[in-house]
Amino acid sequence: MLDTGSKSIDELTDIVKEQLINRDRFKTEEARNNLRMRALAAKIKAELLSDPSFFIPTLDVIYDGKDIVLRGVIHNPKEHKRIEEKAKELAGDIPIKCELHYRG
Numbered sequence: 001m002l003d004t005g006s007k008s009i010d011e012l013t014d015i016v017k018e019q020l021i022n023r024d025r026f027k028t029e030e031a032r033n034n035l036r037m038r039a040l041a042a043k044i045k046a047e048l049l050s051d052p053s054f055f056i057p058t059l060d061v062i063y064d065g066k067d068i069v070l071r072g073v074i075h076n077p078k079e080h081k082r083i084e085e086k087a088k089e090l091a092g093d094i095p096i097k098c099e100l101h102y103r104g
Contacts, residue, residue, distance in 0.1 A: 037063035037094070044068060044090045054083060057103065061087075067097040074100050 002012055045061035048054060059072035068091055074080055084098050 034063070034065075037068065040091065040094060041068050044070075044087050047090055048083060048086060051086070054079070054086075056083065064097075067095040069097045069099060071099045072101070073103050075103055077102070 002015065004012060007015070041061045041063045045059060048056060048061070049059060055075070057073050059070070062069050062071070068087070070083070070087055074083060080098070080100050080102070083100065084096065087098075088096050
C-alpha cells in the first residue's frame with residue numbers, strides 16, 4: 001500500500017521499482033517447484049472430493065517438500081485402495097504418501 005498523497009511521483013516510482021526487483025529474487029527453481037507441487041496437491045484434493053464414487057468425510061492433501069501426502073478419514077480398506085490408486089493416477093510420477101485412517 002502506498003500513500004500517494006505524501007510522496008512525489010518519482011519517489012513512488014522508485015519504491016515500486018525497488019519492490020519489483022526484490023520480488024524477482026524469490027523466483028527460484030525451488031520456489032517454482034514448490035508452487036507446482038502445491039497446485040498438484042490442490043488438484044488431487046479437488047478431484048477426489050468432487051468424485052461422486054468416493055465418500056471421504058475428512059481429507060487433506062499437502063506437499064510436504066518431498067511427497068504429496070494424503071491425510072484423512074475413510075471408511076474401509078477397499079475405499080483406501082481406490083482413493084490411493086486415483087491419487088497416484090492424478091499425480092503421475094510424483095510420489096504419493098497415504099496417511100489415511102479408518103473411521104471406527
